[in-house]
Amino acid sequence: MRVDKACPVVLRNIERLEILAFRHPLAGLQLVKGSVEPGELTGAAAVRELFEEAGIRGEVIRDLGTWNSTITGHTWAFHECRVTQNLPEAWSHFAADDGGHEFTFFWHPLASEPSEEWHQVFKDALAFLSRCLC
Secondary structure (H helix, E strand, O other), rough: OOOEEEEEEOOOEOEEEEEEEEOOOOOOEEEOOEEEEOOOOOHHHHHHHHHHOOOEEEEEEEEEEEEOOOOOOEEEEEEEEEEEOOOOOOOOOOOOOOHHHEEEEEEEEOOOOOOOEOHHHHHHHHHHHHHHHH
């Protein structure tokens, strides 16, 4: 099966299970994800995307499976990643992709219903992850 997208999943559990997410200045709330390059393993793509989009170095600790988006037709591979740095409640990172954008990162409670600020493809991805993790 061809996997198009890799999604690094960074979790924290303080009072509830939360997933790292961000606000894209043009496209609303999203999860970190990106294209898998030809010949690239999906875990390596997830680690690369985490660094490119969030400025965070991590390592894959668990494969969470694949999911097919009926909206885009893409197959996503989800990889839980461990990071060594302590991440704050919120922060911004300038990502050079697509001409450069400032992404604002935050923690989304995984059991919470995503708001209308999330594109439907990310709502569906969150539902998949909720089934896997909750």
